[in-house]
Amino acid sequence: MDRGLGPRSQRLTMAWPSSDRVVFPVGLLATLLVLVTVFYYPVGRVLLAAINPGGTPLAPIVEILADPFYLGVAHHVFADPMGVPAGVLTWLADGAPLSAVEFGLFGFTAYQAALSALASVALGLPGAYVLARFDFWGRQTLTSLTIVPFVLPSILVAVGFQAMFGRTGLFNDLLGVVGLGPIEVLYSLPAIVIAHAFYNAPLVTRFVTSAWEGIDAREIESARSMGATPIRAFRDVVLPQLRPALLSATLLAFVFSFMSFPIVLALGGLELQTVEVWLYAKVQSLDLEAAAALAVLESAISLAIMYIYLRYESGQIVSHTGGRSRSRRSLVAGWRTLSDPRRLAVLAYGCVAAVVFLGPILSLLIESVTGPEGAFTTAYYEFLLARQASTAVGTIAPLTAIRNSVLFALGTLATAVPMGVIVSLVATRSGRGSRLAETLLSAPIAVSGIVVGLGLLQTLVFGVEVLGHRLTVTGWIAVVAAHAVAAYPFVTRNVTPALAGIDDRLVETARSLGATRFRALLTVTLPLIVAPLVAGAAFAFAISIGEFDSTVLLAEGGASHTMPVALERYVGNRSIGPSLGPATAMGTVLLAVTAASFVVIDRVGGRYDG
Template sequence: MRAPDRLQHAVDRFGLPAVTVGTGVVLFVLLFLPVSLVFAEAFGGPSPLQSFRDVLTDPFYTGILANVFADPLAVGRHAGNVAAWVGGIEVGLFSLTVSLPPLRKGLFGFTAWQALLSTTASVAIGLPGAYVLARFEFPGRDTLRSLTILPFVLPGIMVASGFYAAFGRNGFVNWLVGLVGAGPFNLLETNPLFVVILAHAFYNAPLVTRITTAAWESVDRSAVETARSLGASRRRAFRDVVLPQLRPAIVTGALLTYIFTFLTFPIVLALGGLELATVEVWVYDRIQRLQFADAATLAVLETGISLALTYAYLRYEAAQRAMGGGDGPEREPLFARFDAKRVAIAAYGLVVLVLFVGPLGSMVVESLTDGGGFTLKHYAFLVERQATGQSFQTKPLPAIVNSLAFAAATVLVAVPMGIVVSVVTTGGERGGSGGGGNSDGRGPGRAVVETLTMLPFAVSGVVFGVGLLRGLVFGIPLPGGWRFTLTGTIAIVAAHAVAAYPFVVRNVAPQLAGVDRRLVESARSLGATRTRALLDVEVPLVATGLVAGAAFAFAISVGEFDSTVILASDSASYTMPVAVERYLGRRFGPAMAMGTVLLVVTAVSFVVVGKLGGRVESDSRPGGGRP
């Protein structure tokens, strides 16, 4: 047997098991081990459970629930307190005011409350965008859809700077309202929580839009036409036929948004500080004060809550998984006529302009101006730093090259990891006849395993970063006096892959669950190995999910900051987000210029990925790609 044939045979026989083992090793070293080192702090004291009791019974952390945790068996007293609180509600019969007794939320309560407000805002802003992208055709639609992933790459500190520039006293918003004789307003001082919610919507509304658009484009058009032919009005057909098909995607986007905003950190810290502290901000503050035991206790409780939310999300997704995809509604020209619907779309476009273009545009303006007006000196500083900077200084070009190289490598690692996890977690729910997945064969045990594989969703960036620092960077003691350390390029790519592979799984697993199992069994009966059946039968059928997952992985790698700044061994391995942060601490103008470069480079990259995804989607359809 020739060497190429032997290599092919080895790949066919051992490829999937080898990738599975490699995925397990990466997850253990880069995820479970660092997180367990942080959690060990919470259980390492003389009385481990006492630290949890101290937190749960402290009104600062749990608000009105502190008494419940302190004496959970006193049901009567707790019920009386609730009745007294409800009895204190005063509703004005002839006014719009409602007077409520003070409600002490506590740190966890406020975190949950702001996450609820942020999720509501994200869904309310994201759904109209999905409607426009799914139902209308207009120039630049595909490009705009590709750019919905752009907020994922922006470092939180840069977005916070953009919101300062947009919503400050001399910002874009005040200029806009000044055109109609209103203002000026300073929302950052008068209502910082509102600005934080808008910033969260800036990040997460595009996620809701992207998920819901994909679902809307897969609506069964024939079912809608059948309902209309039976006399249903357009509104009734939407309510009874389209909305049930969209509901899983809407709930999925809302749950993901809630998880992300529950774990929020940089936006709240930058825009609200400790006055609007979430659990994550307080964990960071405890770490800054070297109170690791308190930080670890809060991190364990926070992760437990987010894991429960992730479990609920996965169970719901499995129960509501669509039975099959349709060809979606026909898109109508957006500018074909002028009516009330298009006026509403124009008004929505103005909101999008303020919320999304405002902060980004303000950042670009800041990179091109100073106190005296237009200038290119901030970009000249970047060119000068690249040409004459010392080796220890942050140079722009290596940061750009590193970001793109790390992102490409992350895709190569995260996509196989995502495929392996998808195969493992959907093994018992493959479609039997091409009609779609079957969630009946999926028990709670499999959902628990899937929840653990989605741990990057549930573990905060601060906890993950501290775990990497205390584990891989400081080193893990080994027998014989050795220490295991891991930094540099390999560690950065692996950490990015760990953060990104869940998004590959969420795009691939639903499609993989819908693959007709008999196709795989037929390939196996003809002599194909499990690896060959996966590569030749299943992967081509889930190509669109793979491209979407790869786009998310690319975006997350480009925008990843926490693990990169910890694992980068020197300035030569810095990325664009790290360069923005380094400049921001010293020179605001060059930081905004570097942020603008980040925007341009990543926007071009996502447009290219979007075009590639469109070609793959076309080629994966019956007859697609043929002359």
């Protein structure tokens, strides 16, 4: 070992046990081959269509940048760069209010993403405080459940919000009981922001809870002993150590909200379009040059933010300390009085969180068994069975969609887990090259599923000339490939921190006893990362079950329709009636399959967890 390396570099070097001359190079080569075939090449073709279409460099991109519809007032920077200073001075001299400024499609997309990220922090941060500082019955279960909203299919969440906040939804039904009129919540910016917070607030909670629990209690005690008030100790000691986790979670929430598709499509209406929805509309209308240009700009923004996120995530792993954690106080018996302000604040937060997180799911379940007159009914589930037996053209058979979703998810699991582990091994190598490689290999998490689906359509689905033969990949293979590309970064995000934290002495001991590197991987490293590996596998399976963005483009043949695609068809098909009943019934089935698969993978993996 090079004695010039620091302890961190030594540990990471020794924690890479899989460079067994054959196993790791072959695995890395296979991973790169899959990525080049189903991600980099298809997405590259999309980007190339915007960069050099018909020999005119950057024409579609320049056209979008100079269009006020896309950039609003900022389009002057590209349409008339020399006139910008004078134009700004004129605007300031006229005293135009900020509200009169048009920010365009990209501006609105960033605006709603920023609001969604702030709402996610506002909703998730108090939850992190409760989980990190208080002890109560069911705390561990609640901590585990914080990840459930994130793995729910986004189209399912959109239907749940429609069932809750629609004109005939549960929320307005409850208002009617107390004599209040219906409130229009859907097809508004607040509905989109709250739905995004439903998704991303649990990420904030998990990130910040982990960081909060890792703060050394002795630092806080030292600050208090020197006369600092609790607020001052929080500001000077706790907040700086929470900042990296909080910023990382905020960046992720922004990226996911910026690239959100089904939620905005279902809850935004025609007046609240985002880049992702407009990109889908361009693909549907076969305006592929404009779609490619939008894809380039959107991907550039999201990749830049994802690079910042990876930098901060790396800092979190390095800065982790093994100090003494603060003891938790009882949530039930730890208050001076029943009217303690902190107790009331926690109770108020619990009520808000219950409405946001439980309301849409309960509304979905209730709506699926409630008839127009409010009576119990199974008519919507009977409708699904009737659609299964229908032979009409364009009919989506629910059982076929369920079967396809499960089979595609199994194929995704078999592909995404090995890919994710290989990328984690790359990420835990020391040096700048490994960080750059990790960023490039993690790029799919920051590229829209619509862009991936469009790229696959233009290349493998329509056909690619290879050595004089036209190679086409359609049906379930194309769908599984797109799902695996979307899912493997989540395996990496779970496995990398655990792999980086392995004590190098364990691997050294195994090697000194004669074990090969590959044997050390199987007998020492793998058992230590089973829990995060199983968590990553559950993520991959659930993401495949709920994947909608790329599937809606690739699953056009009927035989490869999945549950989310069927759900979207039931929501949009008014020929089956104005009720959300059939959609909520299909959504309930999708919810049951997602939850069951998540539990099964967790239980199976638990058998091998140390």
